[in-house]
Amino acid sequence: VQGLDLPDTSRCDRDAALSSTRRVAYAHDARNRLVQTTYPDGLGNLQVQYTADGKLKSETALNQNGVAVITGLSYNSLGLVVGHSRIVGTASPRTSTFAYNSLGQQVLTRYPDGYEVQQTLNALGQALKLQDSQGAVLVSEVSYAPSGQASGMTYGNGVVRRVRENARQLVSAVLDLNVVNLNYSYDSAGNIVTIQDGLRGDVGTVSLGYDRLDRLARASSPSFGGNGQYVFAYDTLDNIISMRLPGKRERTYHYDDRNRLQLLRDNDGNGVFAIAYDAAGNMTTRNGEMFEFDVGGRLRAGGLVSGYLYDGGGNRAAAEGGLYRTWNYLADGRLIESTRGADVSDYIYLGSRLLSIRTSTPAGVKMVYQHYDAHSTLAATSDASGKVLSRHIWSPYGEPDIAPEASTPGYSGHLTDPDTGLVYMGQRYYDPTLGMFLSTDPVTAHENPLGAFNRYRYANNNPYRFFDPDGQRSIVKGEEILIQPEDKSVPSLPPIPNTVGAKGVSATDTSFHTYDVRTSSNLTPSQAATGFRNNPTPGDDQPASPNGTKNDVGNIPLMPGPNYVRSFLVASPDPSKFTDITVNYTISGKHKLTEGFVMRYGEIRSNGTTVLRSYGEGNNLRQNPVLQSIPWIGWGGQVESVWQQNHQEIINGAR
Known part of the structure; x- marks a missing residue:
């Protein structure tokens, strides 16, 4: 290399x-x-x-x-x-x-x-x-x-x-x-x-x-x-x-x-x-x-x-x-x-x-x-x-x-x-x-x-x-990953299997970042959950599963693929508020970015439709907001556009 x-x-x-x-x-x-x-x-x-x-x-x-x-x-x-x-x-x-x-x-x-x-x-x-x-x-x-x-x-x-x-x-x-x-x-x-x-x-x-x-x-x-x-x-x-x-x-x-x-x-x-x-x-x-x-x-x-x-x-x-x-x-x-x-x-x-x-x-x-x-x-x-x-x-x-x-x-x-x-x-x-x-x-x-x-x-x-x-x-033994998001509007999850070599994301690290992309839709909770499960990443992928399906996210700006994650399907912790949740977690050593995850789910509105949400956390300087304005280092607005485009694919696929 x-x-x-x-x-x-x-x-x-x-x-x-x-x-x-x-x-x-x-x-x-x-x-x-x-x-x-x-x-x-x-x-x-x-x-x-x-x-x-x-x-x-x-x-x-x-x-x-x-x-x-x-x-x-x-x-x-x-x-x-x-x-x-x-x-x-x-x-x-x-x-x-x-x-x-x-x-x-x-x-x-x-x-x-x-x-x-x-x-x-x-x-x-x-x-x-x-x-x-x-x-x-x-x-x-x-x-x-x-x-x-x-x-x-x-x-x-x-x-x-x-x-x-x-x-x-x-x-x-x-x-x-x-x-x-x-x-x-x-x-x-x-x-x-x-x-x-x-x-x-x-x-x-x-x-x-x-x-x-x-x-x-x-x-x-x-x-x-x-x-x-x-x-x-x-x-x-x-x-x-x-x-x-x-x-x-x-x-x-x-x-x-x-x-x-x-x-x-x-x-x-x-x-x-x-x-x-x-x-x-x-x-x-x-x-x-x-x-x-x-x-x-x-x-x-x-x-x-x-x-x-x-x-x-x-x-x-x-x-x-x-x-x-x-x-x-x-x-x-x-x-x-x-x-x-x-x-x-x-x-x-x-x-x-x-x-x-x-x-x-x-x-x-x-x-x-x-x-x-x-x-x-x-x-x-x-x-x-x-x-x-x-x-x-x-x-x-x-x-x-x-x-x-x-x-x-x-x-x-x-x-x-x-x-x-x-x-x-x-x-x-x-x-x-x-x-x-x-x-x-x-x-x-x-x-x-x-x-x-x-x-x-x-x-x-x-x-x-x-x-x-x-x-x-x-x-840390327990052989599971426990996700408790920094944003308290995002639900905490029951443990998922640690088949990705995870060490843990630290909110106190200077490289810590979050992103939160939302798209309003007329999809039912079932349609939203199915869409995220079947289309878990922006790449060409396989459906999420409880034990984590290995997927290649594809090319990342300045970091050509393959970039592998496991896509986990997690039951909703509160079906009155959230659909089932798809979690993409980086596979250690097989992803150009350091450790991180994105949770993808539908927030259920009172009229029965959903807001599609992709919320992520990680420890990577390239994605830190302080560096976003530097073109060859940060992602700028690309994170937003990638997930918005994927949300639209899910909406179109349900029609």
Whole structure:
């Protein structure tokens, strides 16, 4: 990537960019939509097709040996996704289909192997019950806390789950009858200080301490082994410099002048770990183990795996070498199916939370229920009768005492590769033995906090409070975004799933801005809500969904696309005043602007018509009112005109 020669505002170093051996080329059509991406090594080359009305139709990504991974989408007359297909190489398509009620809410999922799950919803569109097409109940009696989180349910195997929150809406207890019993306490900063295990007593209880920068400094539990006392130390650049568990493991970390881990000294018998990197900063050698990355930063080989394949969205799709495996991700980021040899696993969700895994093998079918702690880390599994199959203990940075099955998400809800021990977190791979990522953070470095300059650290060095949803940026656990607008005439929202790597928008930051665009209309509330749902952004997009549909906003002044957001559909908090609300939230690392959101809805007037409203907040200097008058920095009146034009499209579309 070549930047401007500051303070020059018009000349780019184009010659240097064109001659670069790592140059990535993007092609757009006449409507400014991305249609092709070309990498110099050919790995990840992408072709994109759209439907006649501008929705994503297919993505074809090329991998090693010319193997293509093709993702296809189909829609109903309302623009809702009714089909998702995946083809890896010459294999047969794996197609998932979806059905909706008259309100456009999803009520049925049909998996590629034909298994069907139906859900019963409440008036807010929240799931109350899930059952399959044979009538087997998977979960029932689901209740919700004021925060919007599921606070109670009964699994299909009879295990009753209760989740309690304190006054700060932090999880205070996770109680799965006779399976999990965890109680949490916090300090004034929101750091967890104790996790009490009501089933295993002192053996499973964890006590935690922090330094003045809220980095994990101490963790103690008999379950860790050794003397049970982990001690961590960090340097001023947030690098771990020592990780000590006397009697079991004591490690010291040594870094090069580029702030990359170079040497790991370990006294547990492994001697010295030597680390090496490629030109882009990807770790290519770890204690003699080799890793290969492509120009796009995707891990292509490691351990026994001779080739990882990826789809057009960057999701891992298959692993070649050893036992052949595949993974099938939906547009909202959820894993719906995986295969391992002849075994096929279906992933069943309650909202955005994994509930159970149904695996078909040559020997038969088994249903395994997943029991997670407050941090979405696997704590236990149980079978169809409620019998506990496994319990799991994790070190502070994610090393398991007993690794879960390869098809089961474990630490922070992510899959672990049995071949390498690495945790696959979407954009990057994480090494729990080192407590850091193998590659640099794709999110731009920034100074607040200073530790964000560290390109490899995990979860702000506070892994009990933060986690990384997709390998890009850590978020405060709760795994949801809570939107409480600065303008009090705009409704606050129940939590939405944090599948965008959100950190939070700060109203006290000098870059904070708001915008508020309104258009009077004669649309009914239903017409307005449908219009915003089906046309959530100014770009060519897909309809908003409860779990967040990935959309490309397109070109932004001075910032050509792609610019990705997730479009969430949120039930109205007050149907007498507002329609259902569509929320577009920037995807961290995949949008040229920094974090922000726009809420789009209709304000209901006394005569039954609506005022269309698009209200946004964010932290970006280009959109700050102080800079709006500077043409090459600010947007000026373009924000107003873009949303007004989109409002008019919605009005015209309803006629």
